[in-house]
Amino acid sequence: MRLLRTRAELLSWRHLEPDRPLHFVPTMGALHGGHQSLLRRAAERLDGRRPRVLLSVFVNPLQFGAGEDFERYPRDLERDGQLAAEAGAEALFAPELSVIYPDGPEGGTRVLAPAPLQRELCARSRPGHFDGVATVVCRLLALVRPDRLLLGEKDWQQLVILRRVVADLGLPLTVQGCATMRGEGDLALSSRNRYLQGGERQQALALPAALRDLGAAAAPGAPAGPLLALVRQRLQEAGLAIDYVQLTAAHTLRPLPRVEGLSLLAAAVHCGSARLIDHVFLMPRPPIVAIDGPAGAGKSTVTRALAARLGLVYLDTGAMYRAVTWWVMRQGADPASAEAVAPLLQNLDLQLSRDADGGQRVSVNGQDVSEAIRSPEVTALVSQVAAHGCVREALTDQQRRLGEKGALVAEGRDIGTAVFPDADCKVFLTATVSERARRRAEDLRQRGFAVPPLQELEASIAERDRLDSSREVAPLQQAEDAVELITDGLSIDAVIQALVDLFREKVPEEAWPGPGGQPRA
Incomplete structure (x- = not known):
C-alpha cells in the first residue's frame, strides 16, 4: 500500500491506472472495523471492473467547535495504515494541513451545507460542523476525483448533507452509503468509543x-x-x-x-x-420499487436481477398483460373490442409463481404459458388488449393486492403512476428506438423465432410506443418523481448497478439490508 503525503504524490498515483474506477473513503483516522468495512465495500467489483481503493486520513479542524476534542482526537497513522492495507486499500492519502488548506483553515473558500438540513439533530449543538465537513470533503474530492465516494450510514445527517452537496454542485461521482457496523451489545463502532x-x-x-x-x-x-x-x-x-x-x-x-x-x-x-x-x-412497510418504461427497454431482464440483488420479490406486470392477450387470442375474441374482451376476464385464473431458479412462471387457468406469451403474435397485440379499461382495472387491482405487503420490484408501463404511486423508488428505464429494435431482434433470434428486418422492428416499436402513450386509461408516462435512466451503451451489469444506486439513495441499507442482513464487526 502506498502512503501519499503531497498533492503531487496523489496525482502521480491517480494517473497510474486511469482505466480502473477509483473508489474513495475519507476518514479522520483512528480506524476501526467500521472503516475497514467501508474499504472492503469499496474494493467490490460493481460492474465487472476491479476498482482502485483510496483511503484518506485527515483530522479536519473546521468541523470541530470550541471546546471539542480536536487536540486529543486519537491519531495513529502507522496503525491506520496497517488496518487499511488489511481491508484492501491500495493507497493512503495523509496530507498535511497546508495541502488541504493552502491559506490556512480560515483563509480559503468555504462550502456552506444546505441550511434546511442543518436545523435539527447534531447541527443544533454543533454549529458550523457540517459546513466544515462539506468544505473538507469538497476539497478532497477536487484532489482525488473519485468515481465513487463511500460513507457510513452511522453519520446519517452527514451522509444526507454530502449527497445533497454533491448533487447541487453537479460533481461527477456516485455517493454510496453503507450500513453501520456494530460491535458487542449493538454499540455502533466509532473512533470516539476509545474515550x-x-x-x-x-x-x-x-x-x-x-x-x-x-x-x-x-x-x-x-x-x-x-x-x-x-x-x-x-x-x-x-x-x-x-x-x-x-x-x-x-x-x-x-x-x-x-x-x-x-x-x-x-x-x-x-x-x-x-x-x-x-x-x-x-418503515411502515418493506420497500416497493417501480420501474416503468417503453417496450424493449430491457426492464424484465434487469428488474429480475435487481430483485434478487436486493432480496425483493419480482413482479412482471407485463407478463400479466401478455397472459390476458394470449387468453383473448386463444378464445378467438377480437382484441380490439373491449366488449369482446371483458367477459373473458370473469373466468380468468391468472397466477404468478417462481421456479427453482427464481424465475417467474405464468399460468392461465392452470396452463403454464410462460413461453407462449413471448411469441411475436402476442407481442403484436398486447398493446391493444392492455389499452382496454376493463383489463387495466382488473390487473391493477390484482397487482395492488400483491403489493400490499411491499418487498417487491414491479415493472411495466404504469407502475409508478397508476399501480404504486407511493413506491419508494421510481425509475423510468428507456432506450432509443433503434437500440430497442436491436435488442428485440436478438431476443427473437435466441428464442428461435423468425427475425424481421430492423427497419420493420423499429416501426413496430415506435407504433407500440404511440399506442401505449395515447391510451385513455393509465397511459405510458414518466412519473414526476421518477428518475430517467437511458440504457443505450450500458451493459446489463452497469444498468443493474445504476438501479441499485438509485434505490439506495431512497432506502438505506440499515432500513432494508437485502439478502445478507445487517453487518457486524
Missing part, C-alpha cells in the same frame, strides 16, 4: 438498546411525543446525558409529529467524555 472508560462501555449500550427496542414497538402513525419521552426515560435511567432525541423524516431531516414514511429515530448522548450518536430507521 469510554471502565463501566462506561456497558453504560453506553443503553443507547442502541433504547432506540432498537422502542423503535421496533412504534406502530405506523404513532405520535412522536410519547415515543421520544420513552427513549429519553430509558437513556436517563442509564445515567446518560442527553444531547437530543428526535424523530425526523429520513431524507429531509424535518421533525415529524408521528411515525410516517421512512422515519429516523435518532439520539446523541454524552457518556463520560465521549459523545455518542446512533439511530434506527422506522
Whole structure:
C-alpha cells in the first residue's frame, strides 16, 4: 500500500491506472472495523471492473467547535495504515494541513451545507460542523476525483448533507452509503468509543438498546411525543446525558409529529467524555420499487436481477398483460373490442409463481404459458388488449393486492403512476428506438423465432410506443418523481448497478439490508 503525503504524490498515483474506477473513503483516522468495512465495500467489483481503493486520513479542524476534542482526537497513522492495507486499500492519502488548506483553515473558500438540513439533530449543538465537513470533503474530492465516494450510514445527517452537496454542485461521482457496523451489545463502532472508560462501555449500550427496542414497538402513525419521552426515560435511567432525541423524516431531516414514511429515530448522548450518536430507521412497510418504461427497454431482464440483488420479490406486470392477450387470442375474441374482451376476464385464473431458479412462471387457468406469451403474435397485440379499461382495472387491482405487503420490484408501463404511486423508488428505464429494435431482434433470434428486418422492428416499436402513450386509461408516462435512466451503451451489469444506486439513495441499507442482513464487526 502506498502512503501519499503531497498533492503531487496523489496525482502521480491517480494517473497510474486511469482505466480502473477509483473508489474513495475519507476518514479522520483512528480506524476501526467500521472503516475497514467501508474499504472492503469499496474494493467490490460493481460492474465487472476491479476498482482502485483510496483511503484518506485527515483530522479536519473546521468541523470541530470550541471546546471539542480536536487536540486529543486519537491519531495513529502507522496503525491506520496497517488496518487499511488489511481491508484492501491500495493507497493512503495523509496530507498535511497546508495541502488541504493552502491559506490556512480560515483563509480559503468555504462550502456552506444546505441550511434546511442543518436545523435539527447534531447541527443544533454543533454549529458550523457540517459546513466544515462539506468544505473538507469538497476539497478532497477536487484532489482525488473519485468515481465513487463511500460513507457510513452511522453519520446519517452527514451522509444526507454530502449527497445533497454533491448533487447541487453537479460533481461527477456516485455517493454510496453503507450500513453501520456494530460491535458487542449493538454499540455502533466509532473512533470516539476509545474515550469510554471502565463501566462506561456497558453504560453506553443503553443507547442502541433504547432506540432498537422502542423503535421496533412504534406502530405506523404513532405520535412522536410519547415515543421520544420513552427513549429519553430509558437513556436517563442509564445515567446518560442527553444531547437530543428526535424523530425526523429520513431524507429531509424535518421533525415529524408521528411515525410516517421512512422515519429516523435518532439520539446523541454524552457518556463520560465521549459523545455518542446512533439511530434506527422506522418503515411502515418493506420497500416497493417501480420501474416503468417503453417496450424493449430491457426492464424484465434487469428488474429480475435487481430483485434478487436486493432480496425483493419480482413482479412482471407485463407478463400479466401478455397472459390476458394470449387468453383473448386463444378464445378467438377480437382484441380490439373491449366488449369482446371483458367477459373473458370473469373466468380468468391468472397466477404468478417462481421456479427453482427464481424465475417467474405464468399460468392461465392452470396452463403454464410462460413461453407462449413471448411469441411475436402476442407481442403484436398486447398493446391493444392492455389499452382496454376493463383489463387495466382488473390487473391493477390484482397487482395492488400483491403489493400490499411491499418487498417487491414491479415493472411495466404504469407502475409508478397508476399501480404504486407511493413506491419508494421510481425509475423510468428507456432506450432509443433503434437500440430497442436491436435488442428485440436478438431476443427473437435466441428464442428461435423468425427475425424481421430492423427497419420493420423499429416501426413496430415506435407504433407500440404511440399506442401505449395515447391510451385513455393509465397511459405510458414518466412519473414526476421518477428518475430517467437511458440504457443505450450500458451493459446489463452497469444498468443493474445504476438501479441499485438509485434505490439506495431512497432506502438505506440499515432500513432494508437485502439478502445478507445487517453487518457486524
